[in-house]
Amino acid sequence: MSTLVKNLVRFVILILVQVFVLDRIHLHYMVTPYLYFLFILWMPFQLGRTAQMLIAFALGFTLDSFQHNPGFHAAACVLIAYLRPFLINILIPQEGADNNYDEPSAKSMGGFMPYMLYAGVLTFVHHGWLFFLEAWQFGNFWYFIIKTLLSTAISLLLIIIVELIFSRKQQFRTNTV
Amino acid sequence: MRNIFLFIRRYFNFIFLLLLQGFCIYLIVHYNTYHNAVASGFMNEVSGKVNTWFNKIDYYFQLKKTNEQLVKDNERLRNQLKVNFASPDTTTKIVTDSIPYDTLGNHRKWLYLSAKVVFNSVSAQNNFIVLGRGLHQQLKKDDGVMDPNNGVVGIITDVSENFAVVMSLLHKDSKISAKLKNGGDAGQVTWDGKDPNRLSLIEIRKSAKVARGDTVFTSGFTPTFPYGLLIGTIDEIIPDKSTNNYIIKLKSAANFYNLQYVYAIENFQKDEINRLLENAKNKINN
Numbered sequence: 371m372s373t374l375v376k377n378l379v380r381f382v383i384l385i386l387v388q389v390f391v392l393d394r395i396h397l398h399y400m401v402t403p404y405l406y407f408l409f410i411l412w413m414p415f416q417l418g419r420t421a422q423m424l425i426a427f428a429l430g431f432t433l434d435s436f437q438h439n440p441g442f443h444a445a446a447c448v449l450i451a452y453l454r455p456f457l458i459n460i461l462i463p464q465e466g467a468d469n470n471y472d473e474p475s476a477k478s479m480g481g482f483m484p485y486m487l488y489a490g491v492l493t494f495v496h497h498g499w500l501f502f503l504e505a506w507q508f509g510n511f512w513y514f515i516i517k518t519l520l521s522t523a524i525s526l527l528l529i530i531i532v533e534l535i536f537s538r539k540q541q542f543r544t545n546t547v
Numbered sequence: 548m549r550n551i552f553l554f555i556r557r558y559f560n561f562i563f564l565l566l567l568q569g570f571c572i573y574l575i576v577h578y579n580t581y582h583n584a585v586a587s588g589f590m591n592e593v594s595g596k597v598n599t600w601f602n603k604i605d606y607y608f609q610l611k612k613t614n615e616q617l618v619k620d621n622e623r624l625r626n627q628l629k630v631n632f633a634s635p636d637t638t639t640k641i642v643t644d645s646i647p648y649d650t651l652g653n654h655r656k657w658l659y660l661s662a663k664v665v666f667n668s669v670s671a672q673n674n675f676i677v678l679g680r681g682l683h684q685q686l687k688k689d690d691g692v693m694d695p696n697n698g699v700v701g702i703i704t705d706v707s708e709n710f711a712v713v714m715s716l717l718h719k720d721s722k723i724s725a726k727l728k729n730g731g732d733a734g735q736v737t738w739d740g741k742d743p744n745r746l747s748l749i750e751i752r753k754s755a756k757v758a759r760g761d762t763v764f765t766s767g768f769t770p771t772f773p774y775g776l777l778i779g780t781i782d783e784i785i786p787d788k789s790t791n792n793y794i795i796k797l798k799s800a801a802n803f804y805n806l807q808y809v810y811a812i813e814n815f816q817k818d819e820i821n822r823l824l825e826n827a828k829n830k831i832n833n
Contacts, residue, residue, distance in 0.1 A: 390601045390605075393668060393670060394605070396669060396670060396743075396804060399741060399742045399743060402670050419560045420563055423560075423563060423564060423567060427567055427571075430571075434574075435590045435593075435594055436594050436597075436598075436666075437668060437671055437675070438677075438712055439575075439578070439671060439675075440574040440575070441571045441572065441573075441578065442571075442575060444567075444574070445567075445568055445571035445572065445575070448564065448567045448568060448571065449564070449568065452561075452564045503572075503575060504671070504672040504673075504740075505672070505740075510739075510740070510741075513740075513741065
């Protein structure tokens with residue numbers, strides 16, 4: 371499957387899973403499981419930064435139109451798409467490793483821990499910005515902080531489960547840059 | 548000038564981020580006011596179609612609960628039938644109104660229209676419900692919505708051809724005029740953005756008699772809801788230290804987790820009342 375088709379399928383499936391499965395699971399009002407932004411975490415290394423932000427905006431806006439609240443998820447997605455290249459630069463093990471593999475994974479990031487750190491930071495930023503925008507109108511900030519922490523934990527758990535079940539085959543591409 | 552271009556090129560990504568964030572915040576501010584609840588009719592129709600499709604699956608799993616609700620509704624209505632009442636003495640007699648039913652609809656004030664819920668959310672801070680009935684099927688903007696057991700659900704904020712979007716009580720802009728059954732004090736029902744099925748009743752003075760378990764229903768002061776629809780029962784009473792009011796937490800009468808069928812309530816006298824209020828306002832201002 372070409373990268374484009376693969377990503378399109380991912381986009382549709384993640385949005386549908388988010389809207390029709392995860393949003394229907396009411397664990398607790400403090401915990402909202404989010405998974406759809408895994409699409410941004412899995413975007414190819416080689417994508418231009420402007421393109422990444424535009425695609426992230428499209429992803430967030432699609433989810434927003436299902437929830438009839440335009441703006442919230444789009445803002446959070448654009449922010450993590452902007453921060454993603456910086457994090458990859460810091461966490462990638464050696465020079466040129468992002469040329470050897472297609473997209474971020476435990477293998478291409480050089481181990482489980484760096485990958486989880488990458489996922490963890492982006493998840494935290496996504497949830498933090500999203501709940502901040504939501505809490506801004508209500509103004510109860512302790513509630514906002516606890517909700518961010520709990521939701522980040524549950525989202526990370528979901529990401530680990532998805533990584534274990536749907537292991538992506540990461541082909542080692544040629545070394546020549 | 549050259550420096551400006553260099554600056555823009557150097558920080559293009561950051562500027563682009565700020566632009567997109569600005570656009571998002573514009574969307575949030577613009578579309579979250581009460582009158583612009585939904586982005587556009589087109590988006591509404593498209594997501595409505597997908598939602599209807601998925602609701603068919605979801606509905607199947609809730610058939611039992613839906614059935615129970617409808618049976619309770621039937622029980623309530625059956626008990627209101629006139630044949631159930633017999634008067635034991637002959638001094639009072641039941642006189643049938645000469646116009647028992649107003650077939651032309653001249654005197655009708657409230658009309659109930661059933662609608663299927665195709666999408667419902669409770670987990671966001673601003674929750675909406677989508678109904679599979681729209682402009683072509685008589686629904687109008689600003690109609691009230693209640694569940695089969697007389698519990699208030701929300702207000703229709705936008706209608707497209709075949710779908711309608713309801714701002715549920717679980718929304719930051721939701722404000723419903725309410726009344727205590729005991730004592731009759733009136734206040735406003737809002738939502739604090741935390742727990743679904745738990746509402747707040749504000750503007751009740753401390754002199755009012757309130758007790759846990761008391762019923763709160765619609766006051767009928769606004770043209771949206773008729774008098775006496777259930778909103779909830781009192782769960783917790785917190786005295787507000789800074790004002791002379793209570794903050795009362797309610798357990799909502801409608802269960803927002805499993806809504807499947809609701810009734811939209813149309814008020815035929817709404818236009819007249821609104822016109823009158825508008826005139827009064829104009830007179831005061833001039």
